[in-house]
Amino acid sequence: MASKKVSKKKSSTKKAAVKKAAVKKAAKKAPAKKAAKKSAKKAAPKKAAKKTPPKKAPAKKVAKKAPAKKAPPKPAPKKAAKKTAAKPAQKAALAGVPVKPVIEKAISAAKKAVKKAVKKVTDLVETAVTTPGLEVGATAPAFSLSDQNGSTVSSADLAGKPYVLYFYPKDDTPGCTREACDFRDDYHTFQSAGIAVLGVSPDSTKSHAGFAEKYSLPFPLLADPDKVLSSAYGAWGKKQNYGKEYMGIIRSTFVVGKDGRVAAVYRGVKVDGHVAKVLARALEGAA
Numbered sequence: 001m002a003s004k005k006v007s008k009k010k011s012s013t014k015k016a017a018v019k020k021a022a023v024k025k026a027a028k029k030a031p032a033k034k035a036a037k038k039s040a041k042k043a044a045p046k047k048a049a050k051k052t053p054p055k056k057a058p059a060k061k062v063a064k065k066a067p068a069k070k071a072p073p074k075p076a077p078k079k080a081a082k083k084t085a086a087k088p089a090q091k092a093a094l095a096g097v098p099v100k101p102v103i104e105k106a107i108s109a110a111k112k113a114v115k116k117a118v119k120k121v122t123d124l125v126e127t128a129v130t131t132p133g134l135e136v137g138a139t140a141p142a143f144s145l146s147d148q149n150g151s152t153v154s155s156a157d158l159a160g161k162p163y164v165l166y167f168y169p170k171d172d173t174p175g176c177t178r179e180a181c182d183f184r185d186d187y188h189t190f191q192s193a194g195i196a197v198l199g200v201s202p203d204s205t206k207s208h209a210g211f212a213e214k215y216s217l218p219f220p221l222l223a224d225p226d227k228v229l230s231s232a233y234g235a236w237g238k239k240q241n242y243g244k245e246y247m248g249i250i251r252s253t254f255v256v257g258k259d260g261r262v263a264a265v266y267r268g269v270k271v272d273g274h275v276a277k278v279l280a281r282a283l284e285g286a287a
Contacts, residue, residue, distance in 0.1 A: 134233055136265055140165075140256045141232035145200075147220035148208035153198065159260065162286050163196035164278060166253040166269075167235035171203045171211035171221075175251070175271050180217055182275035187218050189279060193286045200224050200235075201249060234267075253278055257285045 134140075144154035166183070168176040183190075183197055190197050197219040203211070208221040222229070227249075230236035235252040238245050251271075255264035255278065263285045266278065 134254065134262050134265065136262055138262050140254070140260055140262055141229065143222075143229045143232075145222040145224060145229060146205050147222055148205055148212045150205055151220075153220050153222060155260075158196060158256075160258055161194060161196060162258050162263075162282060163198060163256050164190065164253065164282055165198050165200060165233070165256065166278075167200045167230055167233065167249055168251055169249040170201060171207045172214065176201070177215065179251075179269075179271045179274065180211070181215055182271070183219065184215065184217050186275055186279050190282065193283055195282045195286055198222055200229060202227055202230070255282050255285060 140155065142155045144152060144156075147153050164183075166179070168179055170176055180199060183199070187197060199217075199219065199221045201208075201221070201223075202225050203221075203223060204225065205223045208223055211217070212221055224230050227236040230249060233252065233254060235250050237247065237250055239248045239250060250267060251269040253264075253266040253269060253274070254262055257263040264278070264281045266274065
């Protein structure tokens with residue numbers, strides 16, 4: 001019996017010791033858990049602090065975009081330029097004057113000014129400084145030149161017949177075209193009276209062909225590229241324009257009689273009304 005009691009006491013003491021050990025272990029684990037919780041709490045703010053910077057980034061983008069919206073007002077000077085151009089018309093409208101008649105009047109005045117300037121230049125070009133040429137009564141120089149068709153025309157072929165020889169600067173230019181067309185329009189009258197008409201310029205036969213075809217010119221156009229015939233008649237020489245001298249063809253016309261002598265001389269020709277004068281003089285000589 002005594003041995004049984006001793007064994008019971010021993011087992012109870014063992015159980016008590018085991019309980020104490022369990023309590024101690026639990027006591028040791030509790031601070032560790034508390035420390036883990038505290039460390040977790042301390043770590044949490046750090047993570048939040050790391051995440052907060054990205055939230056501020058959109059604010060920077062908005063700040064960059066804000067000045068870009070103010071850029072468009074730059075085209076303002078163009079509008080100002082358009083307004084300044086429209087001021088004359090606006091003034092006319094404010095003054096109670098219709099805008100269209102004002103513009104038409106300005107255009108008309110400009111056209112008149114241009115026409116006047118062109119006439120002045122033409123007159124200056126036709127006023128030439130030349131070496132003395134052929135005079136009335138002089139023997140007409142002999143010649144042999146090719147026309148627009150490549151045919152040779154010579155003074156020998158015209159012996160005993162009256163003819164008109166007119167010198168002009170260049171094919172298909174305004175003044176030269178008008179002069180050629182005037183001779184064309186009166187050509188039938190010249191032809192009926194037995195008077196030949198010949199045009200002469202330094203242009204090539206090819207240029208003459210195009211000019212004659214374009215304006216239906218029925219008379220020969222002689223090519224004088226070396227200015228041999230033009231020089232012989234005094235139609236090649238110094239010309240003056242705005243104080244400047246240069247060499248060129250001086251618009252001239254010569255009427256040659258049946259006797260082969262110069263019957264009339266026209267230098268520094270003005271195209272308007274010129275052919276009518278030449279026709280009248282040529283008809284007198286042919287009568």
